[in-house]
Amino acid sequence: MIEVKHLKKEFKIPVQKKGRFAAVRNLFSSEYTIKRAVDDISFCVGNGEIVGFIGKNGAGKSTTIKMLSGILKPSAGSVTVDGIRPFEQRMENARQIGVVFGQKTQLWWDVPLIESYRLLREIYRIDNITYQKNLERYIPMLGLEEVINKPVRQMSLGQRVKSDICAALLHDPKILFLDEPTIGVDVVSKKYLQDFISEVNREKGTTVLLTTHDMGDIEKLCSRVVVIDSGHLMYDGDLESMVQRFGAIRSLMVEFEESVEDFQVANAELVRSEGNRKWFSFHREKTTPMEILHFIVGRFPVHDIEVIEPDIEGIVRNLYESK
Numbered sequence: 001m002i003e004v005k006h007l008k009k010e011f012k013i014p015v016q017k018k019g020r021f022a023a024v025r026n027l028f029s030s031e032y033t034i035k036r037a038v039d040d041i042s043f044c045v046g047n048g049e050i051v052g053f054i055g056k057n058g059a060g061k062s063t064t065i066k067m068l069s070g071i072l073k074p075s076a077g078s079v080t081v082d083g084i085r086p087f088e089q090r091m092e093n094a095r096q097i098g099v100v101f102g103q104k105t106q107l108w109w110d111v112p113l114i115e116s117y118r119l120l121r122e123i124y125r126i127d128n129i130t131y132q133k134n135l136e137r138y139i140p141m142l143g144l145e146e147v148i149n150k151p152v153r154q155m156s157l158g159q160r161v162k163s164d165i166c167a168a169l170l171h172d173p174k175i176l177f178l179d180e181p182t183i184g185v186d187v188v189s190k191k192y193l194q195d196f197i198s199e200v201n202r203e204k205g206t207t208v209l210l211t212t213h214d215m216g217d218i219e220k221l222c223s224r225v226v227v228i229d230s231g232h233l234m235y236d237g238d239l240e241s242m243v244q245r246f247g248a249i250r251s252l253m254v255e256f257e258e259s260v261e262d263f264q265v266a267n268a269e270l271v272r273s274e275g276n277r278k279w280f281s282f283h284r285e286k287t288t289p290m291e292i293l294h295f296i297v298g299r300f301p302v303h304d305i306e307v308i309e310p311d312i313e314g315i316v317r318n319l320y321e322s323k
């Protein structure tokens, strides 16, 4: 569905002169530096997949999404979205994609939401049956009944993002680009959004490319992730393999019947001791929770245990540090 080959994007940034008459000299200056925001990345997304597109601030995620949605022209390499070249065939591409930038609304600020939707129906030439069917399905799913007659400027952030996602889906796009859809959104709205995206993907087979800093979104929605850093591709594969490869350090919490002195266990490190509880961290290839427990249970009465898996945030950090 999406094919990205050796994609590059460079921005020309004018060099700002300092000193006397700098503002005037800047006007006539032809000096530039080149910022390579996306540097030779290749990946594919299959029909109906939900792929998490992650990376640190400034990694090049939004620039890539802008090239995929036809907003920016690639400096080199190629992009096709269901066989269409987004920048050269912007109109055709617009018909098959939906785009949501969590930080920017694409709706009319002062117009009641339903009027924005009517305008979109005209712009996309959505037939009446599809339009009505989608409205009837999505409005209750997203809990938009209470804001449908309100202008965007009167909405909370969560309501605004939900309205934007609904707008992006009115024309039944095959592909949905979501750039930070849950940023700043409260936990209840976040859950609504995650469930909604998952449901639309299941029901309509919509392909989703999701950019987020929220690892909860990734865990909930994506079985595959593409990770970029400084414009370069760092990882492309399933989430589980990433956890196996970069989430090697696990922890075991043991709660004893009574307080015990600190002690050492082979192949594990005692990292915290608090009241009757102790935390051991260990490499998943060096030992197992069972081996550690076997050693402990023979010596001290144990009340409770918990195995703590590394969180995705830590795993992504490990991935960056490993390069």
Ligand SMILES: Nc1ncnc2c1ncn2[C@@H]1O[C@H](COP(=O)(O)OP(=O)(O)OP(=O)(O)O)[C@@H](O)[C@H]1O
Pocket: 011, 012, 013, 035, 036, 037, 055, 056, 057, 058, 059, 060, 061, 062, 063, 064
């Ligand atoms: N129009 C532009 N002109 C110059 N530089 C730009 C432009 N757009 C982006 N950049 C630079 O390109 C790099 C990648 O930016 P991009 O917005 O794609 O990153 P990102 O991964 O989406 O980051 P974030 O998570 O902060 O949104 C950054 O260093 C950014 O400053």
